Amino acid sequence: MSTVSTVSTVSTMGLVDVAFWACALVAVAMGVLVFVVDSMARATYALAASFVATGGALLLMQQSYLGVVVVLMMVMEMAVMAVYMVMFMGMNPALMPMSMVHSHRAAIGVAVVTFVALGSGAVLVPWPERRGSPSPDVTEALGTAIMESHMLVMMVVGPVMVATIVVGVLLSSSRTRYDRMGDDLDQPALDPPALERREERR
Amino acid sequence: MAEALEATTGAAGVLLLTFVLAWTASASYAVATGRSGGDAVLHAPREMARLLRQRRRDTISADRLLWRLAGWSLLPVAVLLVALVPLEDAALLTGSLGVVWANTLDILVWAFVWLVGWGANSVVGLVGGYRFLALALAYELPLMFALVAPALAAGSLDLAVVAGAQGSLWYAAWMPVAFVAYLLGVLGFSVLGPLAAPAGRESAEGVLAELSGPDALVVRAARYALLGAGAAVAVPLFLGGASGPWLPGAVWVLLKALLLTAALAWVAGRLPALRVHRLVEPLWTVLLPLVVLQDLVVGIVVVAGR
Incomplete structure (x- = not known):
C-alpha cells in the first residue's frame, strides 16, 4: 500500500x-x-x-x-x-505589417542585462528555509492581508489609479460634458451624429 | 478506471447539455423574432446543414490565424461555463473558485469577439469589434459587481456552496438588481438581443459579416450556447441550484437552466438591438451605481445576520 x-x-x-x-x-x-x-x-x-x-x-x-x-x-x-x-x-488591420521593435540594439542589450540580473538573482540567492506552513485557504489569507494589514496600500493605490484614468481620458478627450450638455449642463446631450448635423448647418 | 469512466460520462453530459441549451436558446429566440413553433425548432438544424455545405470564402489579407482561432474558441468557452455548473452536489469542474472562473471565461469572450471582427480585415467586422469592446466595458463592470452579491451572501466563491446557501429564499428574489445586471451581461457576451449591436443588421452583421461555412456555423452557434451557458451558471448563483420539491436535484438544475435559457432568449428576441451610445451611458451611470448599492445592501444584511 x-x-x-x-x-x-x-x-x-x-x-x-x-x-x-x-x-x-x-x-x-x-x-x-x-x-x-x-x-x-x-x-x-x-x-x-x-x-x-x-x-x-x-x-x-x-x-x-x-x-x-x-x-x-x-x-x-x-x-x-x-x-x-x-x-x-x-x-x-493586416494590410500594413509593421515592425514591433525600435532602438533595436539598445533594447536587446537592456533586455539581456535585465534578464541575466533578475534570473541570476532568482537562481543564486540563498533562499531561506520555509518557516511555518501555508494557510489552509490561501484565497482567504490573501483577502485578509489586503483588507487588514495592507489596507493602507490598497486605499492609496485605488484612488491614484482612478484619478490617473479620469485625467487620462479628460486630457485625451476633445469634448467635455460642457460641450455635450451646454455651459450649465442643462441641455439634452448632443452626441456625434447629431453634432455633425448641427455643425453642417452652421 | 471507474473515475475515468465517470469523467468521460460527465464530459459527454456537459457537451450534450451545452448543445441542448444552445438549441433551446436558438428556438426561443427564433419564436420571439416571429417564426412559428416548428419552423423555429428546425431553424438551428437547417442552418447547420446549410453552413456545413457552404464553401468557405476568404477576404484579402485576412489574419487567418487569429480569425479562425478566435471563432473556434467561442464554443469551448460555453462548454467550460456549463462544466462549472454543479448538478447535484458537485460540478464536472469543481473548485473553490467557480464564481471567479465563470467571470474569467466570460472575459475570454472579449478577446475572441474582437479578434473575429479584426481578423477578417473588413470594415464592418472591425466596426463590430470596436462596438463590442465599448459595450463589453459597460456591461462587464455591472456583471462583475453582480457576481459579488451572491458570493458575499454565501461567504464563498464555490458555486456549489453558493447554491447550497440559498435555502428557501433564492438570491434572485432578494438581489433583483444583481440578477438583472447578470442577465444583461449574459446577453452582452452572447451578443444577442438589445446588446447585439456588434453583430447588428445595419452593419451587415458586423463581426459575423465575413464568416462563411463551418467558421460561421461555430460562431453563430456559440452565441446561443453562450446565452444558455450564462443562464445555466445563473442557476447556482441566483436560482437556488438543486433545491426544489419532489424531483431529484440534478433534474431541478437542468429544468431551471432550460427555463431560464428559453425565457431570456425570448425576451432578448423581443427587444430591439440598441445603438452602442444609447446603452453605454445608462449602463455606466445608472446600472453600475445600482449594482454597487445592491452589494452594499447584501453586505449590510450579511453583517446584521451574524
Whole structure:
C-alpha cells in the first residue's frame, strides 16, 4: 500500500513539473513572439497568451486565486490595449505589417542585462528555509492581508489609479460634458451624429 | 478506471447539455423574432446543414490565424461555463473558485469577439469589434459587481456552496438588481438581443459579416450556447441550484437552466438591438451605481445576520 501511494505521488509530482515547465516555456516563447510578429493584434495577443501561461504556472503553485485573476485581468487588459495600440499606431488591420521593435540594439542589450540580473538573482540567492506552513485557504489569507494589514496600500493605490484614468481620458478627450450638455449642463446631450448635423448647418 | 469512466460520462453530459441549451436558446429566440413553433425548432438544424455545405470564402489579407482561432474558441468557452455548473452536489469542474472562473471565461469572450471582427480585415467586422469592446466595458463592470452579491451572501466563491446557501429564499428574489445586471451581461457576451449591436443588421452583421461555412456555423452557434451557458451558471448563483420539491436535484438544475435559457432568449428576441451610445451611458451611470448599492445592501444584511 505504501509503495503504491509513493509511486502515485512521484508520478503526479512528475506531471506537475512537466506542466509547470510547459507553462514557463510557453510564457517565454509567447513573450519573444511579441517582438517577432509584424502586427499589433498578434503582438498584443501573444502577450496575452504569455500572461495566460503565467497564470497557469501560478495555478500549478496552488495559488489558484492569483492564477485565475492573472488570466482574467490580463485578457481584459490586452483586449483594451489592442484598441489603444491600433489607435495610436494607425495601423490598418493586416494590410500594413509593421515592425514591433525600435532602438533595436539598445533594447536587446537592456533586455539581456535585465534578464541575466533578475534570473541570476532568482537562481543564486540563498533562499531561506520555509518557516511555518501555508494557510489552509490561501484565497482567504490573501483577502485578509489586503483588507487588514495592507489596507493602507490598497486605499492609496485605488484612488491614484482612478484619478490617473479620469485625467487620462479628460486630457485625451476633445469634448467635455460642457460641450455635450451646454455651459450649465442643462441641455439634452448632443452626441456625434447629431453634432455633425448641427455643425453642417452652421 | 471507474473515475475515468465517470469523467468521460460527465464530459459527454456537459457537451450534450451545452448543445441542448444552445438549441433551446436558438428556438426561443427564433419564436420571439416571429417564426412559428416548428419552423423555429428546425431553424438551428437547417442552418447547420446549410453552413456545413457552404464553401468557405476568404477576404484579402485576412489574419487567418487569429480569425479562425478566435471563432473556434467561442464554443469551448460555453462548454467550460456549463462544466462549472454543479448538478447535484458537485460540478464536472469543481473548485473553490467557480464564481471567479465563470467571470474569467466570460472575459475570454472579449478577446475572441474582437479578434473575429479584426481578423477578417473588413470594415464592418472591425466596426463590430470596436462596438463590442465599448459595450463589453459597460456591461462587464455591472456583471462583475453582480457576481459579488451572491458570493458575499454565501461567504464563498464555490458555486456549489453558493447554491447550497440559498435555502428557501433564492438570491434572485432578494438581489433583483444583481440578477438583472447578470442577465444583461449574459446577453452582452452572447451578443444577442438589445446588446447585439456588434453583430447588428445595419452593419451587415458586423463581426459575423465575413464568416462563411463551418467558421460561421461555430460562431453563430456559440452565441446561443453562450446565452444558455450564462443562464445555466445563473442557476447556482441566483436560482437556488438543486433545491426544489419532489424531483431529484440534478433534474431541478437542468429544468431551471432550460427555463431560464428559453425565457431570456425570448425576451432578448423581443427587444430591439440598441445603438452602442444609447446603452453605454445608462449602463455606466445608472446600472453600475445600482449594482454597487445592491452589494452594499447584501453586505449590510450579511453583517446584521451574524
